[in-house]
Amino acid sequence: MTSTAIEHAVHRVIDDMRTNLGQDLTIDDMARTAMFSKFHFTRVFKDVTGTSPGRFLSALRLQEAKRLLIDTEFSVADISSMVGYSSVGTFSSRFKACVGVSPSVYRELGGFADSIGPESPAGSGASSARTTLRGQVHLPEDRSEGHCYVGLFPTPVPQGRPTRCRVLNAPGPFELNDVPDGTWYLLVHSVPYGQEHLTSGSCDRDSVSVGRYGPVTVGADTLPLPVDITLRPLDVFDPPVLLALLDLRSAALEVAAG
The missing domain is CATH 1.10.10.60 (Homeodomain-like)
Structure with a gap:
């Protein structure tokens, strides 16, 4: 087939x-x-x-x-x-x-959480070695620019509290610091400037840009390479973004959560 x-x-x-x-x-x-x-x-x-x-x-x-x-x-x-x-x-x-x-x-709250803070995965004690995951978010010329929510999750579905996250003022380079050992999925969600006030899922699907990379394995013997993520239109095969994304509504400059 x-x-x-x-x-x-x-x-x-x-x-x-x-x-x-x-x-x-x-x-x-x-x-x-x-x-x-x-x-x-x-x-x-x-x-x-x-x-x-x-x-x-x-x-x-x-x-x-x-x-x-x-x-x-x-x-x-x-x-x-x-x-x-x-x-x-x-x-x-x-x-x-x-x-x-x-x-x-x-x-x-009208669809927006007070904050989107990361959580520490079970078993990731203070003595565990941590890693910085670096990368770049790219936006094709035919897509509208906007804030980008970058989250590191244990599954390919952007739900629950991320392990690490960051909001970028625009597509570009990013760092996720203090990443614990494990296998993770990097998920990016972006809406055009001016649509930050709309709850996730309520804006025009054609205007939403998403990207996904993974799995990424982080461990004592595995140093992750820089990640390149090119955003694309949201399509029917993408699981919905379930987080209440207050951070995308704010016009703050690059904000680290955690």
Whole structure:
């Protein structure tokens, strides 16, 4: 099967996810939509999107929950049910873990967290050797320039608190200092100047620029090479950005978080 046919099949599944966010979609259901065996479907979906079908679906559900919290007056319990959660407690816990704040606080803040601070991964004690990860964010000439959020995450999905992060005033060089040992994914999200006030996911998809690099392994015997990331338009295969990106709303000059 050609790569185009595989992408079309994955696209069908993502469209079905978006249409049925409140339904109990299983891997078997998704595989039938793709017209693949379950095991083949799971592999090709991850090849195309960078993450598993279940994680992608969860990200879509939470992205819709973010929209509903800002654009509607439905209760948190109602929204939980509308995006496929049978337990409002599970929904609230998952939302806070991925977005950075609880659903009620997210609504109160209008979609922007007070800050996006990094967290120290488990087991990364003060005695661990740390590394500086350097790189460059490039923007093609046909893309609109804006602030860039650079985050280092343990998975390819930009959710939860980053291990290290930085906001750049514009595409260009960056450094992430004190990176602990581990395997990480570098994710970049940028919106044009003047759209910083829009919550992630609410601005024109064509104007959002993203980039991804990884996995990057950091350890005592592995010194990471400089990373080059070229931004591109957000497309249907990119998992949603779930963080409440206050840092992109501010017009601050280069800000280190942590």
